[in-house]
Amino acid sequence: MKIFSVKTPSKTFGLLLKLAAMGSINGFALWAIPLLLRNHTYGFAAYFIFATFVLDVVYFSRRKFIPAKYIAPGVLLLMLFSVYPSIYTGYVAFTNYSTGHIIDKKTAVSEIVANSYQSLGDATPIPMTVAKDAASGELTLLLTLPQVGPEAGNAKGLTPLAADSVTQDSKGVITAAKGYTILTSDQANNETDALTALKVPGPNGSVYVANDLQSAQQEVQSLKYDAATDTITDIQSGATYKPDSNGEMKSAAGTILQPGWTQVVGWRNFSYVIHDKNFRQPLFQVLWWTFAFAILVVTTTFFAGLALGLALNHPKLRAKKLYRSLLIIPYAMPGVLAALVWVGMYNQDTGVINRMFGIHVPWLTSPWWAKAAILLQQLWAGSPYMFLIATGAIQALPSEVLEAASVDGASPRQVFTKIKLPLVLLTLSPLLIASLAYNFSNFNAIYLLTGGGPLMQNSGGLAGSTDILISYTYKLAFSTGEGANYGLASTVSFLNFILVASLSMYGFSKSRTMENMN
């Protein structure tokens, strides 16, 4: 009875909390799923139904899924925010998604045909009123044609309107016509898609098309699409355009019609990475520096952090908390801001570093100094983090072991190299591996400080001396050929992912062996 009375309040509170949380989740799903269905994003709708169902079962079922209660939310979020983007990137790597190829084929073809309508002669707008046939309800353009007069046009053609059956304003715009209901501009605007599609046949193969809600234009079509043969034909010259392997309509003479469309191109992006000389040439240097950068950043920041941790852990040191708080500052500073400040400090002429020492080091413009500049900045930015985790690891060292060592007469150096360092490394190795993986793709560190520069000689004009794989990919994707190439960028990201993942896996399996030896 006593136990019951103690436990009940917290249980009720927990239940309320659970109900509130689950209610919000279900409410969110109820709100989101119809919207997703309406926007035709069926994949996400299915995912939200699945996720909500899983969560409801896990938390309300009579069976107690205790482990699932802990991991289900995390796994569901991981699927949404990590697994899905990775799979999508993998998919894009096999497509030609790039400038000129970002819409689907159906839209591209209809656009090529629609854009082939060109205005005839001078483009003087024809006064137009949007109406509906009072009898059939068919959408009709009431046009005041120059030198002809008022006519009603629909998909079948033009019908002259008797002068006494229409009312026109001073500009010739028809404001009323017998047998037709004039649409208000709101109503006309709601018919935009139908109006754009309406081509009223005119003389000599021309058509009248609505130009805006009040005027029309006489236009002539120059390209037509044949769905049966999947070709586009030039009406005048008779030239035919067929889909090519790169997702665009191409004539026998090699003329390409824009826009093209996105399509799966198989291994083409991968073979480009391997075979293209411009890409491959600087790749070796970029790869070399990627490894050097990641390894050097992790080792320098780790040893700097460890040294600081050991020094500030000394029992006789005063004001430890103050030092520790001060050391956190670089870690707490927004990285973008810090990088910009460093760019200013590194400036060869006006930068504070060169001025302070009266030197003239080309920090950001010489290939080797730029590398040094990046490592130095990363040391500053990264060591506080390493200091934090090293301090934690040092404080967790079993004191009896250290005491035993000093009793056995071990020198401080021996205590450090034989006991402290191996134990700290053992604890921190997963973190170091994660840090290594992170730095392999540390785009910000490079891009904000040097932009990958200075430019490497004979690099095809893209790769810089401080570019790592990911910043090189960025340049490659966004400043080559004809605009952005997302497909190629995804391919390189995909390869980068494989590199990082296999390194991490190797690292983790190594550290597991270390643990087992322990």
Place this chain on the structure above:
Amino acid sequence: MSKKRFALASAVAAAALAVSGFAVPAHAAGKTLTIWADSTRTPVLKKLVAAWATANNVTVNVVSQTDTNSNFQAAAPKGVGPDLIIGAHDWTGTLAASGLIEPMTGVSTGLFDSGSISAFSYNGRLWGVPFGTENIALVTNLNLVPAGAPTTWASLESTALALKAAGKTTSGLFIPCGGANSCDPYHHAFLNFGLGGYVFQNKSGRLNPKDVGLASKAFLANAGLVDKWVSEGLISKESATGDDYSFKTFFTNKAPFMITGPWELADIKKSGVPYQISMIPNPLGTGNAAPFAGYQGVYLSHYSTNRLLARQFINQVVSTDTFQLGLYNDQGRPPALLSAIKAISGDKDLAGFAAAGVGATPMPNIPQMGSVWTDFGNAWGAVLTGKLKTAAAFTQAAANIKKLIG
């Protein structure tokens, strides 16, 4: 037990309905037009569209974007983009080639500055309606050069060098570029064009991406002049060793001349330095140089569900003096409509920019231009820092660009 479970389930359902009840999306009634613009133009656009919006009973939403171009490219095909975007003319090729914008119809092109129309043309069609132009001009510091702006390159050179020799200045002609590593060649390009170079060959209005002329024979023959101007200190090296577009030297009377555009006008006025804006003398021969020119205009999304209303907006709002002059008053960029240009002929600064813009080179609007900027800028960075001679730098740049375009 089952009663308890029923209570639990109904509680969850109640909470669920309560949450979802808050979030029923509102459906706008009537006609709506959405326009994406950059943050500097958004406030003035809101004012300029208000009258038309009320008169036509249209809700016009002007939405500020940090990166209109790439946001539009991502959003438009998904059907969630705007009806219209406000942007620079050099987006034309990329947007048109990707099928994201509609060709303009029913626009009386004769009413516009011809340069602005060709700037928005691609593959023989017009894809945007211009409302503003901008190009760089020569700004002379009248404290240092009381006689006024030079009209020939030779007098610019002799004035600048004499002042430097007398120890009055530290810098000659300041041309911004933003640092050797990220040098933006926009301001320096007039030297390339003046000495016989070009980016893409222009064949009756169509640019040929296969003919890159940054290292044309004519340019290479004259390239030594650039080396001379850099080494004697006529062309300031500052912009390549500094890291920003700082005009400090000009504002502190340490440079007699600089090259900049109308966007810097407010700062020039604020500095209190007496100035004159004029055409940039042609570095070779007579007349004025042909700097890069940029144009702003409005594009119509292919995915707009209000295409016809949007075209009406373009014809009734964008193509009017009121709109173009309204933007000019706010932004200080000359309009594109000829009648509007005439209306402001009394503006002395503008007349200077207009004189400098005669025969200017519109920045190429084809997608391949994306392959040009980096190497073009790097070449200037190398020349200004003295790493490479001009001829070598541009030979290398041209070769790189040709490789990138493929």
